[in-house]
Amino acid sequence: MKTPDAILLVEDNEDDVFLMQRALKRAGIINPVQLAEDGRIAIDYLSGSGKFSDRAAYPVPKAVFLDLKLPIKDGFEVLSWIRSQPELKEMPVIILSSSSEPADVDRAAELGSNSYMVKPPTGPGILNLAKMLNWDWLKIQPGASFGKLV
Amino acid sequence: VSANNDSDERLLVLMPTAKDAERVVTGLAQTNISAFACQDILEMCGEIERGAGAALLTEEAIVADHTGHLKCLLQAEPAWSGFPLIVLVREGGKAHALPDALALNVTLVERPLRMVTLKSVVDTALRHRRRQYQLRSVLEELERTNRQLELRVQQRTARLEESIGELEAFSYSVSHDLRSPLRAMQGYAEALLEEKGLSEQGRGYLSRIQRSAARLDLLIQDVLAYSKVSKGDIKLERISLEALLDEILRGYPELTEKATITIERPLPSVIAHEAYLTQCLANLLSNAIKFVAPGVHPRVRVWVESSGNFVKIYCKDNGIGIDPAHRAQIFQLFGRVHSEKTFAGTGIGLAIVKKAMERMGGSVEVESELNRGSRFCLSLPKAA
Numbered sequence: 001m002k003t004p005d006a007i008l009l010v011e012d013n014e015d016d017v018f019l020m021q022r023a024l025k026r027a028g029i030i031n032p033v034q035l036a037e038d039g040r041i042a043i044d045y046l047s048g049s050g051k052f053s054d055r056a057a058y059p060v061p062k063a064v065f066l067d068l069k070l071p072i073k074d075g076f077e078v079l080s081w082i083r084s085q086p087e088l089k090e091m092p093v094i095i096l097s098s099s100s101e102p103a104d105v106d107r108a109a110e111l112g113s114n115s116y117m118v119k120p121p122t123g124p125g126i127l128n129l130a131k132m133l134n135w136d137w138l139k140i141q142p143g144a145s146f147g148k149l150v
Numbered sequence: 151v152s153a154n155n156d157s158d159e160r161l162l163v164l165m166p167t168a169k170d171a172e173r174v175v176t177g178l179a180q181t182n183i184s185a186f187a188c189q190d191i192l193e194m195c196g197e198i199e200r201g202a203g204a205a206l207l208t209e210e211a212i213v214a215d216h217t218g219h220l221k222c223l224l225q226a227e228p229a230w231s232g233f234p235l236i237v238l239v240r241e242g243g244k245a246h247a248l249p250d251a252l253a254l255n256v257t258l259v260e261r262p263l264r265m266v267t268l269k270s271v272v273d274t275a276l277r278h279r280r281r282q283y284q285l286r287s288v289l290e291e292l293e294r295t296n297r298q299l300e301l302r303v304q305q306r307t308a309r310l311e312e313s314i315g316e317l318e319a320f321s322y323s324v325s326h327d328l329r330s331p332l333r334a335m336q337g338y339a340e341a342l343l344e345e346k347g348l349s350e351q352g353r354g355y356l357s358r359i360q361r362s363a364a365r366l367d368l369l370i371q372d373v374l375a376y377s378k379v380s381k382g383d384i385k386l387e388r389i390s391l392e393a394l395l396d397e398i399l400r401g402y403p404e405l406t407e408k409a410t411i412t413i414e415r416p417l418p419s420v421i422a423h424e425a426y427l428t429q430c431l432a433n434l435l436s437n438a439i440k441f442v443a444p445g446v447h448p449r450v451r452v453w454v455e456s457s458g459n460f461v462k463i464y465c466k467d468n469g470i471g472i473d474p475a476h477r478a479q480i481f482q483l484f485g486r487v488h489s490e491k492t493f494a495g496t497g498i499g500l501a502i503v504k505k506a507m508e509r510m511g512g513s514v515e516v517e518s519e520l521n522r523g524s525r526f527c528l529s530l531p532k533a534a
Contacts, residue, residue: 013330013334015330015331015333015334015337015338016330016333016334018334018337018338019333019334019337022337022341069327098327098329098330098333119330119333120333120336120337
C-alpha cells in the first residue's frame with residue numbers, strides 16, 4: 001500500500017507541535033507529518049537541498065502548515081519564498097498562528113496563503129479546512145472520533 | 151539694560167565738509183555724546199550696519215545719495231529697528247528731497263542751530279535707539295525660548311511615538327507569546343483528561359487547571375482588546391445604529407436566547423468607529439443580561455434621545471443594579487464589585503467601553519441603584 005501523502009508542519013514550539021499532532025490524531029488523519037523547526041529548514045525542505053534531496057525520507061508535502069513567528073526566517077518570509085517558486089505556486093499553505101491580529105491575517109492573505117487558522121488547531125477545525133480545500137488526498141482512519149470527510 | 155556694544159551708542163555724523171564735521175564732533179564730545187565723522191554716505195551706511203545709535207546728516211547729503219543706499223538700507227531694517235536720522239534742512243527750506251525718507255524715523259532740524267538744540271535732539275534719538283536695542287534683546291530672548299520650546303516639543307513627540315511603538319509591540323507580544331504557554335497548558339490538561347485510570351479527584355484538579363487557563367486566556371484577550379482601543383488612529387464615520395444593532399444581535403445569538411431585548415425603532419445614525427461601537431454595545435448588552443438576580447428573566451430596553459448635536463443611546467436593564475458608591479469603580483480597568491464566583495468576568499468590559507467612547511469623542515454614563523436595574527447611556531455625535 002502506498003504511503004499517504006505528507007504534511008509539512010513548520011513550527012518551532014514543541015508544545016504547538018504536540019497540539020497539532022494531537023488535533024490531527026483526533027481528526028483521525030494518518031498522513032505522516034514532517035517537521036521543520038525554523039523558516040530556513042522549511043525552505044531547505046521544500047527546495048530539496050542538502051539532506052532533503054532524499055525524497056524517499058523527505059517527500060514533497062501535499063500541504064504546508066506554517067507558523068508566523070519562527071526563528072531565522074519568519075512565516076511571512078517562507079510564504080513569500082514559496083509563492084516565488086514556480087513549482088510551489090499551487091502548494092496549499094495554511095497559516096497556523098497565535099495571532100488573530102487583522103494586520104497578520106491580511107498580510108498572510110496578501111502574500112498568498114490559502115487559509116489562516118488561529119492556534120490551537122482542533123480536529124474538527126482541520127477537517128473543516130480539508131473539506132473547504134477539497135483535500136481528497138487526506139487519509140482518515142476508519143472510525144475516527146470526528147467522522148469522515150464528506 | 152545697556153546696548154550691546156559701544157558702537158551701538160555712537161552718533162554718526164556726515165557734514166558737507168570735514169571741517170564742519172570736526173566742529174560738530176568736538177562740540178558734542180563736550181556734552182558727553184560720542185560722535186563719529188563719516189567721509190561720505192557709503193561709509194555712513196557701512197557704520198550703520200556695524201551698529202550705531204543715530205545719524206546726523208544734511209538734506210544735501212540725502213539728495214546726493216542718487217543710488218539710494220541709505221534708503222535701501224533703512225527700509226530693509228528688521229521689525230524691532232527704526233534707525234533715527236537727524237536731518238539738517240536750510241532755514242525756510244521745504245525739505246523737498248525728503249518725502250520718501252519721511253517714512254523712516256526722521257527728525258528735521260533747521261539750520262543754523264545751537265549746540266543745546268542739537269544735544270537735545272541727539273539725546274532723544276539715542277534714547278529712542280536704546281529702547282530699540284532693548285526690544286531687540288527681548289525679541290531675541292523670545293526667539294530663543296521659542297526655539298527651545300520647539301525642540302522640546304519635537305523631543306517629546308519623538309518619545310511619545312516611541313512609547314506608542316512600544317505599546318504596539320507589547321500588545322503584539324501579548325497576542326503571540328503570552329497565550330502560547332497557556333495554550334499548551336490547556337492542551338496538555340485536555341490530553342490528560344482523556345487518559346484512562348485517572349481518579350475523580352485528579353479529574354477535578356485538571357478541570358480547575360483548565361478553567362483557570364481559560365480565565366487567564368480571557369483576561370489576556372480583554373487586556374489586548376483594551377490596549378487596542380487605546381492606541382492608533384481611528385477613522386470616524388457615519389454608522390447606522392439600526393443596522394449595527396441588528397448585526398450585534400445576529401452576531402451574539404446568546405443575547406436574544408437568554409434575554410428579552412426591546413429596541414425602540416427607528417434609530418438614527420451616529421458618527422463613530424464601527425468596531426469600537428460594536429464592542430461598546432455588545433459589552434453593555436451582555437452585562438445587562440449577565441448581572442441579574444437568580445431566577446430573574448433579563449429584560450433590556452434600548453432607545454435613543456436627541457440632545458443638541460449628540461445622540462444618547464440608552465440601555466436599561468432589570469438587573470441587580472449598581473450601588474452608587476461603586477459607580478466610578480466599574481469603569482476602571484479590573485474594576486469589579488462582585489466576586490468571580492457570583493458573576494464571571496474580567497473587570498475590563500466597561501473600561502473598554504469608557505476608553506472606546508472617549509476615543510470616538512463621546513462618553514458613557516450610568517444611572518443606577520442597588521436592586522433597581524441600571525441605565526447606561528452612550529453619547530455620540532449625531533450624523534448629519
